[in-house]
Amino acid sequence: MKTSNESLLARSMAAVWHPCTQMKRHETMPLVPIASANGVWLTDCNGHRFIDGVSSWWVNLFGHNEPRIKAAISAQMDRLEHVMLAGFTHEPVVQLSEQLGELTGLGHAFYGSDGASATEIALKMAAHYWRNLGRAKKNRFVYLADSYHGETVGALSVTDVPIFRTAYAPLVRDNFCVMSPDPRLANEGESAAEYTTRALADLEQVLKNHGDEIAALIIEPLVQGAVGMAMYEPSYLAQARILCDEYQVLLIADEIAVGFGRTGTMFACEQAAIKPDLICLSKGITGGYLPLAVVLCTDEIYQAFYADDSAKAFLHSHSYTGNALACAAALATLQIFRDDDVIVKNRSKAQAMNQVFEPLKNHPRITHWRHRGMIWAFDVLDAPAGFAQKFFQNALKAGVLLRPVGNTVYFMPPYIIDLAQTEQMAQAAKLALEQSVLS
Numbered sequence: 552m553k554t555s556n557e558s559l560l561a562r563s564m565a566a567v568w569h570p571c572t573q574m575k576r577h578e579t580m581p582l583v584p585i586a587s588a589n590g591v592w593l594t595d596c597n598g599h600r601f602i603d604g605v606s607s608w609w610v611n612l613f614g615h616n617e618p619r620i621k622a623a624i625s626a627q628m629d630r631l632e633h634v635m636l637a638g639f640t641h642e643p644v645v646q647l648s649e650q651l652g653e654l655t656g657l658g659h660a661f662y663g664s665d666g667a668s669a670t671e672i673a674l675k676m677a678a679h680y681w682r683n684l685g686r687a688k689k690n691r692f693v694y695l696a697d698s699y700h701g702e703t704v705g706a707l708s709v710t711d712v713p714i715f716r717t718a719y720a721p722l723v724r725d726n727f728c729v730m731s732p733d734p735r736l737a738n739e740g741e742s743a744a745e746y747t748t749r750a751l752a753d754l755e756q757v758l759k760n761h762g763d764e765i766a767a768l769i770i771e772p773l774v775q776g777a778v779g780m781a782m783y784e785p786s787y788l789a790q791a792r793i794l795c796d797e798y799q800v801l802l803i804a805d806e807i808a809v810g811f812g813r814t815g816t817m818f819a820c821e822q823a824a825i826k827p828d829l830i831c832l833s834k835g836i837t838g839g840y841l842p843l844a845v846v847l848c849t850d851e852i853y854q855a856f857y858a859d860d861s862a863k864a865f866l867h868s869h870s871y872t873g874n875a876l877a878c879a880a881a882l883a884t885l886q887i888f889r890d891d892d893v894i895v896k897n898r899s900k901a902q903a904m905n906q907v908f909e910p911l912k913n914h915p916r917i918t919h920w921r922h923r924g925m926i927w928a929f930d931v932l933d934a935p936a937g938f939a940q941k942f943f944q945n946a947l948k949a950g951v952l953l954r955p956v957g958n959t960v961y962f963m964p965p966y967i968i969d970l971a972q973t974e975q976m977a978q979a980a981k982l983a984l985e986q987s988v989l990s
Contacts, residue, residue, distance in 0.1 A: 603952050609963055614967040624840065658849060663844040680856070683863050695732070700805050707723045708725075772818075832844065926962070960980060
């Protein structure tokens with residue numbers, strides 16, 4: 552049944568509390584009512600189409616309405632939609648755990664529903680690991696300035712984005728915040744390498760002073776997403792791994808946003824040639840079809856929980872842990888990576904897309920153009936108040952969904968985007984930029 556934009560908007564405003572939104576703003580900036588989607592395209596109730604330039608909050612890898620993922624979910628529905636994973640198991644969750652273990656080099660997989668729940672699992676698991684070893688004092692964490700790991704209370708304790716954290720400060724535990732390795736923060740005249748060395752020295756000082764109470768360092772490998780796609784070199788990650796080993800601190804890699812090929816390798820940690828103690832995965836894991844998150848850990852961590860004593864068990868659960876439909880979607884997603892040789896093809900596609908972006912890159916209002924894998928970002932010089940909202944609206948008028956973070960515009964499209972669609976995305980960004988800084 553066809554629904555008019557006006558009807559759906561009114562009903563949504565009356566019944567739905569939308570995320571990450573000041574609802575009153577939608578009195579003047581209406582919601583966008585989407586009726587269908589296919590490939591890179593979103594279509595609203597009046598037939599207007601938009602290129603999904605942010606992969607619907609970074610989750611969609613191979614386009615909307617992907618037939619192979621749909622078929623996998625449909626086939627699984629005929630066998631088993633869900634069973635609780637406490638005391639039971641099923642083929643899709645076993646297969647997925649085995650394949651993720653092969654890809655990450657880590658062991659037993661513990662499932663949740665979304666990125667924030669993966670962060671909560673990893674934090675609890677790290678602290679409980681040390682408790683099981685008789686070192687219960689090691690229950691605090693280190694995180695990077697400008698980092699984002701989710702919006703549940705535990706995740707907020709290792710998140711450094713004030714708009715998410717400030718209102719809930721009384722609920723949030725104090726942890727240790729260290730310098731971000733983002734080279735944009737370097738002092739005048741300081742090279743990126745020199746800044747990285749200084750950031751590592753700051754990390755080492757905290758680990759040296761407080762290692763006896765720190766359970767883990769949690770880090771977004773190579774790209775800090777929510778602060779504005781802050782990109783840094785793999786050398787920081789490699790040295791952080793060495794420091795964690797030296798001071799007996801676990802390393803948690805939050806690959807929720809950067810995993811599954813976004814940075815040019817299946818997982819960002821590969822570019823630093825390191826293996827974390829725990830890895831958090833979500834977003835692209837099901838190709839954007841169903842909620843799923845997973846934390847994988849070293850065998851050493853798993854063995855610390857394996858005991859006769861129930862108090863040593865990891866007593867954490869979600870009702871939909873290891874949901875069979877979501878696992879089937881994830882297995883289909885991994886199969887697409889293999890069948891289509893996605894990582895290799897993305898590298899050549901990214902090079903071609905760089906050529907398309909070249910004129911935009913040289914725009915006089917753009918600074919700090921940066922690129923890693925299938926992520927591009929730039930900052931806008933002297934962005935006016937309300938820039939992000941204006942840009943978002945102007946880009947939609949040009950047929951592209953782009954959602955800036957502050958004065959940072961980024962592109963994170965589905966991997967299936969072609970060069971003509973990339974050109975439309977670049978042209979829409981240029982037009983939206985000029986309209987938003989001049990208005």
